Amino acid sequence: MAKQEKTSTRVARTASKTLAKPSASPTVKSVAGSALSQSRTGKATSSKVATRASSVLRDTESGSAARSMAGSVLTQRRDAKTAPSKSSPKPKPSRSAKKAGKKAVKKAVKKEESVAGAALTQHVATRRTADGKPVRVVLTPYRGGSLRRDRVESVVSTVLARHKKK
Amino acid sequence: MKASYAASVFINCPFDRGYRPMLFAAAFAILDCGYQPRCAQEEEDGGDVRVEKIKRMIQDCKFGLHDISETELGDNGLPRFNMPFELGLFLGARHFGDHSQKGKVTLIVDRAQYRYQAFLSDIAGQDIRSHGGNVDTLITVVRNWLSTATKRKTIPGAAVIRQRHADFTVQLPELCAGFQLQPVDLLFNEYTQIAASWLRLRDQAAT
Numbered sequence: 001m002a003k004q005e006k007t008s009t010r011v012a013r014t015a016s017k018t019l020a021k022p023s024a025s026p027t028v029k030s031v032a033g034s035a036l037s038q039s040r041t042g043k044a045t046s047s048k049v050a051t052r053a054s055s056v057l058r059d060t061e062s063g064s065a066a067r068s069m070a071g072s073v074l075t076q077r078r079d080a081k082t083a084p085s086k087s088s089p090k091p092k093p094s095r096s097a098k099k100a101g102k103k104a105v106k107k108a109v110k111k112e113e114s115v116a117g118a119a120l121t122q123h124v125a126t127r128r129t130a131d132g133k134p135v136r137v138v139l140t141p142y143r144g145g146s147l148r149r150d151r152v153e154s155v156v157s158t159v160l161a162r163h164k165k166k
Numbered sequence: 167m168k169a170s171y172a173a174s175v176f177i178n179c180p181f182d183r184g185y186r187p188m189l190f191a192a193a194f195a196i197l198d199c200g201y202q203p204r205c206a207q208e209e210e211d212g213g214d215v216r217v218e219k220i221k222r223m224i225q226d227c228k229f230g231l232h233d234i235s236e237t238e239l240g241d242n243g244l245p246r247f248n249m250p251f252e253l254g255l256f257l258g259a260r261h262f263g264d265h266s267q268k269g270k271v272t273l274i275v276d277r278a279q280y281r282y283q284a285f286l287s288d289i290a291g292q293d294i295r296s297h298g299g300n301v302d303t304l305i306t307v308v309r310n311w312l313s314t315a316t317k318r319k320t321i322p323g324a325a326v327i328r329q330r331h332a333d334f335t336v337q338l339p340e341l342c343a344g345f346q347l348q349p350v351d352l353l354f355n356e357y358t359q360i361a362a363s364w365l366r367l368r369d370q371a372a373t
Binding site: 134135136137138139140141142143145146147149151152153155156157158159160162163164 | 168169173174197198199200201202203204208209318319320321322333337340341344345353355356357358359360362363364365366367368369371373
């Protein structure tokens with residue numbers, strides 16, 4: 001008997017956000033699309049999308065959002081077994097599986113944070129001139145004062161030009 | 167804009183007017199070496215607990231420049247211990263911190279080579295440099311420290327930095343006039359902003 005489960009509101013919201021994200025991979029987007037289409041209808045996951053969802057779960061680099069969508073989609077595949085009744089004992093995940101899952105989520109969060117942080121951080125950088133000579137880069141101060149940046153540049157240029165003439 | 171941990175230098179020094187030329191010279195040398203100077207004066211938030219701000223800054227900086235030259239008796243007959251305290255925090259972070267914190271590099275400077283032994287003998291054995299209250303000596307000490315502590319090949323020579331600092335100091339009144347400011351009233355943030363811009367545009371003009 002095919003399952004009649006639906007995607008939860010939380011996962012549907014995540015799926016919608018993922019679809020709007022230009023940086024999301026096509027595999028994750030296809031899983032998100034499937035999850036979203038199952039939020040209000042009784043549609044089931046195709047075997048093609050189920051394979052993709054499985055690959056997302058196996059990939060240690062996958063983020064927590066992608067994992068929860070993939071999990072949701074897999075429970076709604078056509079050949080999925082019905083959920084065990086409440087009376088039957090629920091299989092407990094092993095300690096090592098729990099640990100591995102937590103580690104994967106932690107790694108994904110750390111990666112996302114470092115990507116976001118990198119855009120806001122000036123790194124130690126050495127620029128090279130056309131002839132390959134390394135030159136040092138003057139870093140922007142952590143906090144500019146009350147002075148407007150364009151105004152500073154203009155005043156400094158004027159004073160430098162004046163002194164060069166002298 | 168925040169620099170990466172490995173490019174940030176924490177300056178722990180007195181903030182009184184008499185020491186200002188030294189603080190600004192150190193900041194200039196750090197900028198010219200391609201690093202970002204950080205100082206407790208860059209943030210003025212009355213709601214922020216001072217020591218928390220300092221701890222945050224120490225955590226963000228791989229390098230620490232500590233000037234303990236003003237550890238002396240004040241008008242009330244008591245010594246000022248802020249600089250040795252922050253030096254202790256920095257050394258503590260290096261000792262007890264995680265892997266990245268353990269890589270912290272420290273430079274301790276004082277007015278005279280062995281003066282610290284009278285009030286901070288626990289740091290004996292560390293390399294304490296003396297600047298003798300001279301701006302050019304401080305620039306040289308800071309430059310040599312950064313050059314030795316890193317593998318960067320692009321750090322200019324001490325004489326070059328000293329010359330650039332002298333040129334900048336000559337032009338500073340004119341630069342300040344452009345913002346209706348007096349050089350003596352410049353705040354740390356304003357000084358570093360103007361100095362960084364000056365160094366960058368000077369480099370561009372030279373190439």
